């Protein structure tokens with residue numbers, strides 16, 4: 001009879017052979033998902049039932065095909081929350097939490113926020129729940145992703161909007177009144193090689209033409225219209241955009257432009273402040 005620790009050790013070996021980056025971690029999380037136990041409890045838990053073992057083996061097999069762990073468990077941890085995710089929506093990445101740190105530090109009390117390219121709503125959800133004084137709008141263009149966005153934002157007070165964030169008419173009623181715009185837009189240049197897990201994200205969430213800048217450029221123009229003078233815009237970008245991203249902000253009327261590295265030391269997000277009226 002197998003035990004949870006034995007099943008996990010065998011699964012971790014299979015995942016490692018398949019090139020999964022954190023095999024032990026993923027095996028433990030899948031076991032916790034199937035058993036309903038916490039990871040630490042698995043060490044001393046009763047042996048898995050046949051049904052649990054079969055479900056675990058099936059999930060491990062899917063993970064060996066590099067299907068994202070979050071699709072298998074149906075949820076992604078982001079800051080203090082859990083987002084429901086699955087096919088049709090981008091899985092939020094930990095590095096985007098840095099953009100949220102920056103955003104919260106630049107959000108005035110009672111401020112108005114637009115999170116463009118909202119996907120699962122990771123950024124909007126974090127801001128709305130960590131700063132309930134803010135009014136948060138979340139704009140997403142893809143109807144499939146929008147379904148996840150609507151359900152994730154339910155009860156947070158944030159408002160999901162199905163629209164092209166770069167279009168002049170989108171939330172035009174807010175023009176000149178917004179304090180902060182955030183975005184994690186699609187930005188990967190088409191020629192860049194990505195991890196197999198990324199193939200499970202919708203391609204419109206990941207890749208962009210014009211060396212990855214096709215959404216960032218018009219979005220920066222739109223953000224400048226939404227913002228009030230002195231308002232802030234921060235957006236994530238590819239690590240090849242460390243110079244281009246702040247330059248795009250400058251030509252669109254932003255001052256105090258800055259680029260920020262992620263925890264691995266790679267250029268990851270750019271920020272700027274809309275110039276005050278003369």
Ligand SMILES: C[S@@+](CC[C@H](N)C(=O)[O-])C[C@H]1O[C@@H](n2cnc3c(N)ncnc32)[C@H](O)[C@@H]1O
Nearest residue numbers: 090092117118119140141142164165184186205
């Ligand atoms: C990289 S994902 C980011 C999702 C989420 N903000 C996050 O950080 O996990 C980019 C999202 O932008 C959406 N998107 C792409 N172009 C858009 C546009 N013009 N207007 C609004 N959303 C757009 C995609 O459908 C996708 O959901």
